[in-house]
Amino acid sequence: xxxxxxxxxxxxxxxxxxxxxxxxxxxxxxxxxxxxxxxxxxxxxxxxxxxxxxxxxxxxxxxxxxxxxxxxxxxxxxxxxxxxxxxxxxxxxxxxxxxxxx
Amino acid sequence: xxxxxxxxxxxxxxxxxxxxxxxxxxxxxxxxxxxxxxxxxxxxxxxxxxxxxxxxxxxxxxxxxxxxxxxxxxxxxxxxxxxxxxxxxxxxxxxxxxxxxx
Numbered sequence: 001x002x003x004x005x006x007x008x009x010x011x012x013x014x015x016x017x018x019x020x021x022x023x024x025x026x027x028x029x030x031x032x033x034x035x036x037x038x039x040x041x042x043x044x045x046x047x048x049x050x051x052x053x054x055x056x057x058x059x060x061x062x063x064x065x066x067x068x069x070x071x072x073x074x075x076x077x078x079x080x081x082x083x084x085x086x087x088x089x090x091x092x093x094x095x096x097x098x099x100x101x102x
Numbered sequence: 103x104x105x106x107x108x109x110x111x112x113x114x115x116x117x118x119x120x121x122x123x124x125x126x127x128x129x130x131x132x133x134x135x136x137x138x139x140x141x142x143x144x145x146x147x148x149x150x151x152x153x154x155x156x157x158x159x160x161x162x163x164x165x166x167x168x169x170x171x172x173x174x175x176x177x178x179x180x181x182x183x184x185x186x187x188x189x190x191x192x193x194x195x196x197x198x199x200x201x202x203x204x
Binding site: 037050077101 | 142145149162168199
């Protein structure tokens with residue numbers, strides 16, 4: 001499974017584009033984030049990726065989990081989001097527009 | 103759908119307990135968070151809730167979306183996570199233990 005690493009300075013629209021690109025050719029992609037800012041950017045990215053996949057008739061189902069990773073010899077706790085594409089429910093299409101400041 | 107509001111000072115294990123409790127009687131529950139700290143606590147809560155539901159043979163599928171809400175007359179952008187219970191895949195059970203500091 002491909003892993004996209006997201007930081008607190010990642011641009012959500014760019015990460016969203018990467019998520020959508022992987023999910024057009026694979027069933028799942030993992031998004032990894034360490035720290036609150038990175039987790040927040042990851043979540044925004046996944047919400048935007050749902051919009052990018054509308055025309056493909058895909059939606060996302062996400063499962064978050066804790067993961068212990070090694071960064072420069074120190075153990076850190078990461079959040080790993082496994083994103084799985086699923087058929088889009090028409091009635092599900094009620095998301096507010098992506099805010100312009102994102 | 104029941105909505106659980108999470109703040110930056112919410113305790114993930116408590117929110118996880120609330121998520122699991124709703125999902126034992128309903129198919130879905132929404133978790134709402136405003137701001138990076140609240141989003142991070144919400145994500146940790148949902149990861150822990152997956153553990154709490156293992157004995158029920160449920161797992162979570164989450165879809166995040168943007169939502170515009172009114173807080174004291176000001177429009178804020180919230181993240182709404184719709185959590186849907188699903189049958190647990192046995193092979194899926196590879197999450198690292200919940201960190202003690204959470």
